Amino acid sequence: DTGVSQNPRHKITKRGQNxxxxxxxxxEHNRLYWYRQTLGQGPEFLTYFQNEAQLEKSxxxxxxxxxxxxxxxxxxxxxxxxxxxxxxxxxxxxSSLLMGQLTEAFFGQGTRLTVV
Amino acid sequence: xxxxxxHLPTLSVQEGDNSIINCAYxxxxxxxFIWYKQESGKGPQFIIDIRSNMDKRQGxxxxxxxxxxxxxxxxxxxxxxxxxxxxxxCANPAGGSYIPTFGRGTSLIVHP
Numbered sequence: 001d002t003g004v005s006q007n008p009r010h011k012i013t014k015r016g017q018n019x020x021x022x023x024x025x026x027x028e029h030n031r032l033y034w035y036r037q038t039l040g041q042g043p044e045f046l047t048y049f050q051n052e053a054q055l056e057k058s059x060x061x062x063x064x065x066x067x068x069x070x071x072x073x074x075x076x077x078x079x080x081x082x083x084x085x086x087x088x089x090x091x092x093x094x095s096s097l098l099m100g101q102l103t104e105a106f107f108g109q110g111t112r113l114t115v116v
Numbered sequence: 117x118x119x120x121x122x123h124l125p126t127l128s129v130q131e132g133d134n135s136i137i138n139c140a141y142x143x144x145x146x147x148x149f150i151w152y153k154q155e156s157g158k159g160p161q162f163i164i165d166i167r168s169n170m171d172k173r174q175g176x177x178x179x180x181x182x183x184x185x186x187x188x189x190x191x192x193x194x195x196x197x198x199x200x201x202x203x204x205x206c207a208n209p210a211g212g213s214y215i216p217t218f219g220r221g222t223s224l225i226v227h228p
Contacts, residue, residue: 040220042219093159
């Protein structure tokens with residue numbers, strides 16, 4: 001499978017616990033995005049990487065959230081001290097920006113987080 | 117500010133009809149638009165894209181039309197099938213960082 005892969009697909013955690021999600025993008029893509037989606041809404045941008053550099057973070061990304069892409073390949077998104085409001089689908093997407101032109105972003109199947 | 121919005125939250129059609137989903141954008145400098153289909157419990161799936169140097173692009177059973185004058189684009193689905201039932205989003209890579217930005221989406225319901 002050469003698409004975007006996210007693990008786990010589902011995560012149930014107790015409030016206050018830390019969780020970490022992983023995203024493996026399409027291998028030749030240099031851009032990786034994280035989004036959050038709640039019911040009835042479109043995906044909301046959280047952060048993105050160009051290669052290993054994290055270039056932009058949304059105001060939605062509180063101090064409890066951290067993302068890494070250490071070698072410019074896979075990425076992790078960690079949420080510390082989870083709150084019930086963190087319950088959502090976390091989506092990862094990848095694309096390429098080449099010579100000023102962006103290619104289409106392909107999404108993974110998401111990680112559904114439920115905080116109880 | 118920049119925004120990408122959908123005209124209707126829900127569109128119901130009969131199987132075999134053509135469907136048209138509309139999207140408005142506000143940034144006249146936008147030069148790239150993507151349509152996604154999202155089925156329940158799944159991530160958005162790329163359907164078709166269009167760049168601002170075009171006003172029409174066709175795929176398999178889908179056509180995207182771009183009207184830069186009124187900052188509007190539409191997705192036309194020919195001979196709609198039950199499997200087309202999903203939420204459809206237009207996305208517009210926004211700003212200098214070219215981050216795809218989504219609206220709320222339109223829920224397409226296809227009745228057999």
